Amino acid sequence: MKFDVIIAGGGPGGSICAAALAQKGRRVLVLEKARFPRFHLGESLLPQSMPILDALGLMPELHRRFLVKRGANFHEHGTGKSARYDFAEAFDRSTTYAFEVPRDEFDEVLLRRAESLGAEIREGWTVTRIVFDGGRAVGVEAKTPEGATQMLPAHFVVDATGRDALHAHTTRTTVKVPRLDxxxxxxxxxxxxxxxxxxxxxxxxxxxxxxxxxxxxxxxxxxxxxxxxxxxxxxxxxxxxxxxxxxxxxxxxxxxxxxxxxxxxxxxxxxxxxDFSFRVQNLVGPGWLTIGDAGGFIDPLFSTGAHLAMYGGFHAGDAIHQALTDGDVAPARFAPWEQLIRRGAEMFLGSVQAFYDGTLTEYLFADKPHPFMKRSITSMLVGDVFNGDARWTREIQQRFPAVLE
Missing domain, CATH: 3.30.9.100 (D-Amino Acid Oxidase; Chain A, domain 2)
Structure with missing residues (x-):
């Protein structure tokens, strides 16, 4: 059997991508090395992930299981200063809350949703490499739970292996992020x-x-x-x-x-x-792309990992479906998707680096915060980082530019 898409990894990025593709009728296989539930860090979600989870019909279940998160509080050692950032004060107020989630439970909810929508899930399967023919990805090689090796063909491959970053580490295309050791x-x-x-x-x-x-x-x-x-x-x-x-x-x-x-x-x-912060030089290639932490991880500071994974996975599902429909999976087809994901990641990165060098901290605890800057920081904290045309995003990028090399 040749699958439309094989996804290596069943975390939030892999599960969301699988669910999005399955909703469109694609034959999807998810290979996950662990057996769920399993422990994982990254337990605080961002409001801008909620429309994605809503599109997959998950919000009633999330409200039943998890605690609603409406803001972020910062506390400064030794000064007694505290500052609260209410998500309802962001520029985009279409979604003003998220959830605090034990990841073992949350990730299983996502994986089972993908399965209920038609994706095939195989737990205990470890993808060892992406298989190429003529420079194009044509499937994966994986170990079964019993230790046997199988080659599984597909029209497209998604690397969602998290910080294992299967393809990037195999091709030695990871780069350490400055200032985040x-x-x-x-x-x-x-x-x-x-x-x-x-x-x-x-x-x-x-x-x-x-x-x-x-x-x-x-x-x-x-x-x-x-x-x-x-x-x-x-x-x-x-x-x-x-x-x-x-x-x-x-x-x-x-x-x-x-x-x-x-x-x-x-x-x-x-x-x-x-040493968990790194970038990946290439997010896309002929017949493959990487999502979530497999495409780089910034820092846990602003709870960015799951947000970038879910946003990237959902929109990758759209891009892959259209590319397969058109019969063209060349890297150029995914350039808009890659630009979108890198834009969001780099805004987060610049803000994280500014936090560590003290530049952002001065704004966080300002005695008389400027209303525009406070709303801009709040908008970054809710995860609204993919719209490069908004005035506030340009302001954040200018004040807190990402240092990539």
């Missing part, structure tokens, strides 16, 4: 601080000398807490000091994080992931 230490808690009422689902971002914390509340009472720290701070790790001890030391060095976690129960020893 960071490590994340993370765990979950029960009984941690959260706001009340409509603000209960707000994400809390706590800045401290070594980096920053995310504090993400879930509907079931758990809270995800991560410390993103510099490589210089990681070098202060004592011989034999465990990741959990290092994590505890990070918490103790932040007055705000210490207060938010006072009396809370840590649910598992902290884990770490390092």
């Amino acid at each position: 960071k490590t994340a230490l993370f765990s979950h808690f029960r009984g941690a601080y959260r706001d009340t009422g409509d603000r209960e689902g707000d994400i809390q971002i706590v800045i401290f000398p070594a980096g920053w914390f995310w504090v993400i509340p879930f509907k079931d009472g758990r809270t995800s807490v991560g410390a993103v720290v510099s490589s210089a701070w990681m070098k202060t790790r004592a011989p034999g000091e465990s990741v959990d001890a290092l994590y505890r030391r990070a918490i103790q060095s932040s007055d705000v994080a210490t207060r938010m976690l006072q009396g809370a129960e840590q649910l598992f020893p902290a884990e770490a992931t390092a």
Whole structure:
């Protein structure tokens, strides 16, 4: 059997792309190396992802399962300063909320939706390479759950393998992102601080000398807490000091994080992931494209990963369907899609780099914030980063240009 599209990876980008293609009647196969549910970071969604999830008929299920997120709060170590960014104050107010989601549950919801729409899902299958013939992708080679190797043909291949970045690492086309050599230490808690009422689902971002914390509340009472720290701070790790001890030391060095976690129960020893920021030189090629983290990962700061993956996956579905209909899957067909995704990613990247060098932080905690700038930052925080013609996007790009090399 030759599939229209084979998608390597069943995370948000792969599942959304599969669902979008299946809705259009395409024969789609998703190969996922893990068995769902499985743990994953990136637990805070952005409002501009909601129209995509709505188009796939998922909003009632998401409201039932997950906590609504209406804003982002920033806290500054040592000064007592806090600033809230209400998503309803963005320039585009068509969607003013998102969800806080345990990714094991959320990702499974997306994968099962793709399956219900007609995509074939095979879990425990590991794609080992994209197969080319005459320079064009014609399928994939994959290992079955039993360890056998199979070649599976397709008219088009999507690399949605996340930070494994199967094709980019195979072709050595990944590039480190300047200024973002960071490590994340993370765990979950029960009984941690959260706001009340409509603000209960707000994400809390706590800045401290070594980096920053995310504090993400879930509907079931758990809270995800991560410390993103510099490589210089990681070098202060004592011989034999465990990741959990290092994590505890990070918490103790932040007055705000210490207060938010006072009396809370840590649910598992902290884990770490390092050096996670990279770019990919080529997102498209003859008969293939990459989506989500497989096409590069910026930083967890503004919860960009799942948003870029879902937005990219959904619009890739449209582009692939039209290309297959026309019988032309040359890279030029996907140039508008690639430009769209790179535009959004680079706006996020510039803002993240400006946060780390202090330029953006000055605006975040301004005593008398300029209304236009506050709405511009809010619009970036909701994920409205793909419209390069808006005045506010040009302002953000000029003030916080992305440094790519």
